[in-house]
Structures are given as C-alpha cells and as structure tokens.
Amino acid sequence: MINRRSIEVAVGLFIAAGLAALFMLAMKVSNISAFTEGNGYQLSARFENIGGLKVRSPVTMGGVRIGRVAAIEFDQNAYQAVVTLRINPQYDRIPKDSSASIYTSGLLGEQYVGLEPGADDTYMRDQDSISLTQSALVMERLISKFLFNQTVKENGGS
Amino acid sequence: MDWLQSLGRTGLILFERLGRGHLFLLRVFGGMSDTLLRPSLLIAQMYSIGVLSFTIIAISGLNVGMVLGLQMYNTLVDFGAEDSLGQVVALSLVRELGPVVAALLFAGRAGSALTAEIGLMKATEQLSGMEMMAVDPIKRVVAPRFLAGMLSMPLLAAIFSAVGILGGFFVGVGLLGVDSGAFWSQMQANVDLREDIVNGVIKSFVFGFVATWIAVYEGYDTVPTTEGVSRSTTRTVVHSAFAILALDFVLTALMFGGI
Structure with missing residues (x-):
C-alpha cells in the first residue's frame, strides 16, 4: 500500500495537470479575447x-x-x-x-x-x-x- | 401472447431499473455533503479513478492527435490548406474526440473497476457489514467514488485534448513541415473559448457524471454472486458507451448544430 502522503501528492499533481491542460486550451488554443x-x-x-x-x-x-x-x-x-x-x-x-x-x-x-x-x-x-x-x-x-x-x-x- | 408477455416483462424490468437508478442517484446526492466533510476519502478515490487513468488517457490522446495530424495533413495538402491543420486538429479534439474518447476510455478503465469493486464488496457482504455497524455504505463507499469520477472526467478530457494538440503539433510542424506560426495562429483565430472549449468541458462533465453513475449503480445493484459481478462489469462498459455516444449526439445538436 502506498502511503497517504504520496497518494495526496499524486492527486495534487493530477489536478494540477488537468488545470494546466484547461489553462493551455484556454490561453494557447482559443482566442481569449472573446470575453x-x-x-x-x-x-x-x-x-x-x-x-x-x-x-x-x-x-x-x-x-x-x-x-x-x-x-x-x-x-x-x-x-x-x-x-x-x-x-x-x-x-x-x-x-x-x-x-x-x-x-x-x-x-x-x-x-x-x-x-x-x-x-x-x-x-x-x-x-x-x-x-x-x-x-x-x-x-x-x-x-x-x-x-x-x-x-x-x-x-x-x- | 407469450411474445407480448415477454415484451411487457422486459419493459417493466427496464423501467424498474431506471427508477431504482434515479432513486439511488438521489440517495448519493444526499450523501455527498458528508463526503465533502471528509476529503481524505475523496482523495483516495481521486487517486484510483483519476491518477491511475492518467497514463492511458495521455498516451491515447497523444496517439489520436498524431493520427489526426497525419490524416488531416494528407487531405488538406491537396487543397493547399495545410496551414489550417492546427484549426482542424484543435476543433475536432476539443469539441468531439477529447470528451468522447476520454469518456469511453474512462468507462473502460475506471468505470469497470468501480463496478467490480463495489459489486465484490456487496458479494462479500462488506456493504451489509457496514450497515450493521450503522455506517451508511452510500455515504462511505458510493458518494466519494461518484464525486471523484465526476471531478476527474473533465480534467482527464482536458488532458486528452491538450496532449492530442501537442501530438498534432509534433506531427504537423515537426515531421510534415507545416509552419509553426500558421499552426497556432489559425488555431487561435478559429477556436472560441466559450463556444468550443467551455462546451467541450460541459460535455466531458456530463459524460463523467453518466459514466460514473452507471458504474456505481451497477456495482451497488449487482446480483451478489461471481457471475453477477462479472455481468454488471460488462454492462457498465456497454451501457456507458451507449449513453456517452447517444448523449454526445444530443449535446452536439444542442451546442453546435442548428437543429
């Protein structure tokens, strides 16, 4: 069993990666000026x-x-x-x-x-x-x- | 007569299952608040649902993006329009392929695991054991998994799309010689934040909701035998795929199509 700390770190990394992907889609892929x-x-x-x-x-x-x-x-x-x-x-x-x-x-x-x-x-x-x-x-x-x-x-x- | 009777019975069973599924969903929503008070349960589930699906999502996204770049380039180059490769790759990933393929992979990778886990808990009477100790299995077991699936899916779909676009960039710009500036500028000029990206996120959220709902319900409602669990696991994948593809058409028609 992996210990609690590394699980939390992995989840943190996962959420950060997901948010970074969303951020990249918003900033790099789309025209942010739409707003x-x-x-x-x-x-x-x-x-x-x-x-x-x-x-x-x-x-x-x-x-x-x-x-x-x-x-x-x-x-x-x-x-x-x-x-x-x-x-x-x-x-x-x-x-x-x-x-x-x-x-x-x-x-x-x-x-x-x-x-x-x-x-x-x-x-x-x-x-x-x-x-x-x-x-x-x-x-x-x-x-x-x-x-x-x-x-x-x-x-x-x- | 027999034929009619069996049709009627199938219909009744279908509606009964649908009704129980919705009642189950209401109970899960009721147990959601307790999950928010105990984030450690949620984090453990985010790990097994989200983090462990990361590899398959990222690798599939990369490959889908690369194939898309290659195929689209071959068609676009006939019209001398290879500069719009970035636009084509980004739009198809963000609008359709990202949410749908990620959701199908999610149903296969995480949904089946959820069903098998909850189904085996039921078959080995762990769920009734919890009830004996006055622990509500819906609050303790189902709600955290449901919430984790619902939160993981949009993140996974976003990762899929982003990695896919990078894959398309690698093939188009790196290998086939599309101009890097044209790739990004055509993409940015034609992908809209609200119309395309937010709609894609909404799609992936809906798919995550439905796929996780089917998975936890099939697990919770399983026939508590070895065969029952195996059947429920199969049903999870099949029904999730149906639901995702059918909903995708409905959502696409509502969001992009002028039907």
Whole structure:
C-alpha cells in the first residue's frame, strides 16, 4: 500500500495537470479575447451581396482584426443585406467616411469585412452605419461576365 | 401472447431499473455533503479513478492527435490548406474526440473497476457489514467514488485534448513541415473559448457524471454472486458507451448544430 502522503501528492499533481491542460486550451488554443468582445461598439453596413460572409467572420482594418460580424439580416424593403459589425472598444477612431468591402482571404479562404479608412475628422460611434460599401465578388458572376465579353468580342470581330 | 408477455416483462424490468437508478442517484446526492466533510476519502478515490487513468488517457490522446495530424495533413495538402491543420486538429479534439474518447476510455478503465469493486464488496457482504455497524455504505463507499469520477472526467478530457494538440503539433510542424506560426495562429483565430472549449468541458462533465453513475449503480445493484459481478462489469462498459455516444449526439445538436 502506498502511503497517504504520496497518494495526496499524486492527486495534487493530477489536478494540477488537468488545470494546466484547461489553462493551455484556454490561453494557447482559443482566442481569449472573446470575453472582451462583448462590450465593443456596433456599426452597420448594407451590402448588395454578402457572398459567403458568416456571423463571427473577422472585421479587419489594414489586415488587423479589429472586430467580428455580430449579425446578418436581410432588409426586405431595400433588398439588401444588413451586416452588424462589432468593433473592439480600443479601436474608436474609425473615420466617418470609411468604406467597407467583403474580401476573401486566399482563393478558397473564408470571407471577411475589410474597412478602408477615409479622411474625415469625425469618427464612427455606436450604431453608426457605413454608407460606402462594396459587395462580395461572386465567382460565378465574374466568370459569366468574362465569358459574355469573350463572345461579344468574337462576334464583333467576325 | 407469450411474445407480448415477454415484451411487457422486459419493459417493466427496464423501467424498474431506471427508477431504482434515479432513486439511488438521489440517495448519493444526499450523501455527498458528508463526503465533502471528509476529503481524505475523496482523495483516495481521486487517486484510483483519476491518477491511475492518467497514463492511458495521455498516451491515447497523444496517439489520436498524431493520427489526426497525419490524416488531416494528407487531405488538406491537396487543397493547399495545410496551414489550417492546427484549426482542424484543435476543433475536432476539443469539441468531439477529447470528451468522447476520454469518456469511453474512462468507462473502460475506471468505470469497470468501480463496478467490480463495489459489486465484490456487496458479494462479500462488506456493504451489509457496514450497515450493521450503522455506517451508511452510500455515504462511505458510493458518494466519494461518484464525486471523484465526476471531478476527474473533465480534467482527464482536458488532458486528452491538450496532449492530442501537442501530438498534432509534433506531427504537423515537426515531421510534415507545416509552419509553426500558421499552426497556432489559425488555431487561435478559429477556436472560441466559450463556444468550443467551455462546451467541450460541459460535455466531458456530463459524460463523467453518466459514466460514473452507471458504474456505481451497477456495482451497488449487482446480483451478489461471481457471475453477477462479472455481468454488471460488462454492462457498465456497454451501457456507458451507449449513453456517452447517444448523449454526445444530443449535446452536439444542442451546442453546435442548428437543429
């Protein structure tokens, strides 16, 4: 029989290892910033087409993630997608005339909202909306446009 | 007629066992407070349930992570997406494989031992001996084991996932040449603390609860013969596996699936 002290030490080590594993999962594996995102401020933007954008997709400025997509809704009156962006509170100096576009990271990567800073002296505040937007590039549309142009050219040439 | 009768009898036995299992659970909860007052009993059980399961959990986690890294790499490299290896390995371990495989191993390693131990205590009349001395066997024997199993399981699942991710890292970055920065950054960008990790911990907690409950109940309710104990031990492993896999589907649908 192992004595009591070594049993207690072993259990202590086990609990410490378990907690260390949980700590590693929380700190090293996940984005711990998820907790601070709850208290950011919200902007909205209207797009003709959002492509494959999803809730929780990143919002970036200059390539740096400054927030996430909080909600996506469809406005039945304007036939536009209304995307709500939640921006982290420390990024509070986004000019009023900034523009939002939907980009794809890589050829097959996920889609994200990229903000381009404008030149205005006033800054976006909570519940403001971004008026300059550019929709997602839909691959099928590009291809069909390209093919259409090709045929027109060929027909015009002959 | 005979067919109907046997069906009815099976149903009645099933419901009787379920009912007794729940009453038993209530009694165990009643005895839980006494366990908290005597932590030495709990620590002894944490040792035999948690610490002794550590080796099999850690080794299995390492192997599962390594295999996952290897297989996923072969698929992802076709799409030129091998940078997201870290994300794939971490998500599948934290959400599914960690809690489920650790719980199945836990049921096989610790659950069967619990059933056999309590069942043999009953078969050798140690439990009735305790009752004769006015010691409640539920408080003295069952409750500490139950609590220890419930507390050990989330820790074991977390160890499984963490070691598995390290195994995937070793294979992906060390052997197959995935960029180390991309491995971790893709993982961190796509694994969410609340959505993925906390849900995984909740899963493993539920599995630990159910697996330990089945194990101690089968032991306590066993037919006190050699054959009865062996049957109960088998039933513990089989029923735990069923319960864990079925609950996993329900929990996954509630947590991640938009059903």
